[in-house]
Amino acid sequence: MLNVITLTLQIIAKLVPTITTSQSIQSIIDLIVAMIPLLIQEYQALLPTVQNIIAVLSQSGDVTDDQITQLQAASAAIDAHFEATVAAARAADAAAKLKATATATAATT
């Protein structure tokens, strides 16, 4: 499954600079938007490829305002995932520290 998704994204990334019709751009946006939840859930290592595709599409002279909004939303979803990861890591660190302190306190009493 990972190989199929990786290959698909690599092909899209190669084709994106050559795409000039807004219908084709929309097809790619639809595919990316559909893939992002799965990538966030299972294949985070592929998110940079999606971000690169979003960056290139955003610079296209053929992209419509509505499509720009969709791309920004897709990019924001990825950024939100990164922020959630940082928040979860901080929470886990705080919990571990608390547990260590409680264990140390119990050992001394």
Added chain:
Amino acid sequence: MFDLRRLILIEPTVRLLRFGLLACALLAGGLPLAGCADGSLQKFKTEVGNVASAITSAKINRKAVFTAASVANGLISTADIYLSLPICGKAPCRNPAATEPIANAQATLSSARSAMLDFMKAHPGELGDKGLYDAMVLATSQIKSIFATYGVNS
């Protein structure tokens, strides 16, 4: 690829530097420099200053910007994957001491990348801003350095 804007920017710099080297060599050698009284020396200094300012606001080609943004995306994702790991105790794991440095560097890099890409979006067909590009490159090297410190493979 031939870049006219770069040529326009760089060529006067090269000429001025050549002139500057010649002037300095003559001054250092104690040779009499006809007409190089305080006025012309001051003019030379001003011109050097102007060129330095022009270099600071120089532009970066779009390909370099997108290559750097792509590297940034990869590093931001590496930070994300590392921070998703459980705290050390069982492998693979992450060092909790690395959380804040990596999270902060990731946020800085993400902001720098977004600022650069927003600029490119707002200026279609133009070259990239060197200041924003340099900020992104600096943030990239900082997160790489933090990855090296904590043994994160990027």
